[in-house]
Amino acid sequence: MKADKDTCIACKRCFPYCPMGRIQSFHRHNTIPGRVYIEIDQDKCTDCGVCFRADVCPVNALYQPEEPWPREVRAILSNPLIEFKGSQVPGRGTEEMKTNDVKGSFLPGEAGVGVELGRPGVGAYFKDVEIVAMSLAPLGYEFAGENPVTHFMADVKTGKLRDDVLNEKATSAIIEGKCKLEVLPQVLEALKEAAEKVDTVFSVEIITKVPPVGEIPIVPILEKYGYWYSINSKNNMGLGEPAFKFYQDN
Amino acid sequence: MTHSLHRRGERESLENDFVVLGCPATGVNKKGSAPKTRKFLSICYENGPVNLGDMKTGNVFNTTMNDILNHVTDGTIVQCTFDNRERVVALLKQLKDDKPGISVIVSGLTDVVQQCMDEAGLGRIHSLEYSMGTWGKTEKLPDYEVLELTTMCGHAMISANLVDKLVRDIKRGRKTVEEAVLQMTRCCTCGNFNLTRAAQLLRKLLPLYVLHSVH
Numbered sequence: 001m002k003a004d005k006d007t008c009i010a011c012k013r014c015f016p017y018c019p020m021g022r023i024q025s026f027h028r029h030n031t032i033p034g035r036v037y038i039e040i041d042q043d044k045c046t047d048c049g050v051c052f053r054a055d056v057c058p059v060n061a062l063y064q065p066e067e068p069w070p071r072e073v074r075a076i077l078s079n080p081l082i083e084f085k086g087s088q089v090p091g092r093g094t095e096e097m098k099t100n101d102v103k104g105s106f107l108p109g110e111a112g113v114g115v116e117l118g119r120p121g122v123g124a125y126f127k128d129v130e131i132v133a134m135s136l137a138p139l140g141y142e143f144a145g146e147n148p149v150t151h152f153m154a155d156v157k158t159g160k161l162r163d164d165v166l167n168e169k170a171t172s173a174i175i176e177g178k179c180k181l182e183v184l185p186q187v188l189e190a191l192k193e194a195a196e197k198v199d200t201v202f203s204v205e206i207i208t209k210v211p212p213v214g215e216i217p218i219v220p221i222l223e224k225y226g227y228w229y230s231i232n233s234k235n236n237m238g239l240g241e242p243a244f245k246f247y248q249d250n
Numbered sequence: 251m252t253h254s255l256h257r258r259g260e261r262e263s264l265e266n267d268f269v270v271l272g273c274p275a276t277g278v279n280k281k282g283s284a285p286k287t288r289k290f291l292s293i294c295y296e297n298g299p300v301n302l303g304d305m306k307t308g309n310v311f312n313t314t315m316n317d318i319l320n321h322v323t324d325g326t327i328v329q330c331t332f333d334n335r336e337r338v339v340a341l342l343k344q345l346k347d348d349k350p351g352i353s354v355i356v357s358g359l360t361d362v363v364q365q366c367m368d369e370a371g372l373g374r375i376h377s378l379e380y381s382m383g384t385w386g387k388t389e390k391l392p393d394y395e396v397l398e399l400t401t402m403c404g405h406a407m408i409s410a411n412l413v414d415k416l417v418r419d420i421k422r423g424r425k426t427v428e429e430a431v432l433q434m435t436r437c438c439t440c441g442n443f444n445l446t447r448a449a450q451l452l453r454k455l456l457p458l459y460v461l462h463s464v465h
Binding site: 097121194210 | 253261269353377385386388400406408411
């Protein structure tokens with residue numbers, strides 16, 4: 001996002017809308033006497049477009065230029081109105097467990113693990129995304145093929161990202177994938193170590209198929225290793241059609 | 251895409267906070283899903299959500315219900331937010347009978363969602379996703395009371411600075427709580443923002459702020 005220096009009057013009305021904080025600076029116009037305008041720090045801006053959509057600029061100075069690769073990844077991941085063609089889903093992730101009832105993406109014996117770097121509201125550079133991805137790859141963690149971050153990988157086997165995206169930033173970027181239930185403790189341990197290395201925050205989410213009877217398979221693992229998990233969750237109702245056959249007798 | 255997960259809050263605050271999503275599946279039932287999604291959205295609308303929208307078109311506070319319905323195409327994911335448990339039960343009963351055919355997801359307190367499903371005759375949760383919280387440099391996060399509000403937009407389109415500004419505006423008499431809530435709602439394009447809960451949280455937040463001046 002940019003502010004047109006010939007139009008902007010530095011009124012600051014757009015400042016509070018920026019999820020990345022105070023990333024604007026004041027400058028004196030060199031040809032219009034007395035005019036002060038703002039510049040948006042292009043390294044810190046994630047092109048999410050929220051300041052533009054807030055429609056608070058009294059002189060319509062804000063504009064989003066068409067950005068070339070690799071900067072275009074910022075808006076792909078940060079602006080929820082933009083659809084990533086690889087996932088065919090607007091926003092930064094995939095359908096994950098939302099369609100598990102018809103797709104069978106997460107089978108019994110598997111755990112989905114998502115790591116959303118930069119969330120909530122901090123933002124993340126892809127060099128930090130790479131640190132986390134490379135810590136998961138050796139553990140048999142299978143990256144979701146249609147996820148945008150997976151598309152930005154130079155090597156899906158190691159989790160190494162393309163060099164040209166490493167200095168790009170997103171409001172949040174999700175690593176999505178799954179692993180066998182038995183390696184879940186190692187995956188979570190690797191994330192704990194990665195948390196010490198990154199210069200941002202990340203939100204962790206964990207997915208499971210709930211069996212018709214009995215305990216929720218990931219709960220005893222989380223409790224055994226002392227991991228906190230939320231009292232609120234996202235729940236698939238199993239109403240999608242045609243239903244995926246998870247068990248031989250259904 | 252987990253924009254209805256990771257909502258922060260205490261149990262009593264989250265008890266009446268539900269996000270219901272309708273999602274067609276790429277490669278399975280996405281082709282020809284537009285009428286099913288419209289049907290799902292219309293059923294949700296009849297049951298009185300506090301917010302509703304489609305990520306790409308906007309929520310009902312940025313545009314109209316007709317506009318949202320008209321923009322539904324094959325693959326559109328729609329979401330509705332409810333502030334009332336009974337309405338969710340009624341909605342689930344109707345969805346069970348009228349089956350729109352696309353996947354339906356309900357975010358909320360796990361045990362309460364399961365109770366709602368039981369009362370609607372839906373059986374057990376099919377698949378679930380837990381939040382395991384925020385890891386890493388958590389010192390970069392704003393205060394917990396601010397996060398309770400901002401995390402109701404999973405795309406982080408409501409900034410902590412906006413919450414600060416709106417609190418100041420309310421304290422200075424420039425805005426009512428309802429006007430401030432509406433301003434936050436407009437930033438969260440999908441329709442996940444719970445206006446009722448936001449007003450409660452904002453009222454709780456007001457005494458924590460002290461203004462240095464009224465200007």
